[in-house]
Amino acid sequence: MSYIRILHAVPNAPAVDVYANDTMIARNLPYNKFTEYLQVPPGPYNIRIYPSGEKNDDVLDADLTIPSNTITTIAAIGLLPEIDLFPILDPEQDIEPGKVCIRFTHLSPNAPPVDITLPDGTILFDDVMYEEVTDYLCINPGRFTLQARVAGTDQVVLNVPNIRLKPNRFYTVYAVGLVGDRPPLQVLIPLDGNSYIQF
Secondary structure, three states, rough: OOEEEEEEEOOOOOOEEEOOOOOEEEEEOOOEEOOOOOOOOOOEEEEEEEEEEOOOOOEEEHHHHHHHOEEEEEEEEEEOOEEEEEEOOOOOOOOOOOEEEEEEOOOOOOOEEEEEEEOOOEEEEEEOOOOEEEEEEEEOEEEHHHEEEEEEOOEEEOOOOOOOEEEEEEEEEEEOOOOOOOOOEEEEEOOHHEEEEEE
């Protein structure tokens, strides 16, 4: 078996219903929200996304394959009418006891490449482009302020204070939204499934 969850990261799309092989797996999923992880058989899937409550005109019809024994976040990304699916795998990885591992993925369709830094300018992830997922960086847990800066500059495009990262967990920091428009650029920091799902 494998596990998937869906992320709605299309800033100009309404809430959606998501179907996998004609079975609804998400109902009325709003922008910037995740489903819970769903246990699914591995194999090929046809994914169709419709505006919530409709079943006539899909906004996305795409095929993907779920490998066995994997944990995947499937993000709907882009801007209507040009949207796509972006699978993000939670890799099998050991974590040093007492540490926390974070990574960053850039899903803001109009944002430039960014550096993810601490307020003092310390770079955690550099020059991350749209549709890029970094490797995990394992650090001591605690409370952090993270900043997204235009890559190679001191220009802060997003400041995220008071992020609590707990030990012995994996987190992905998802940048979603729009720079200079609405809905605005923001980050989502859910717990990754590889923190607790065992095969």
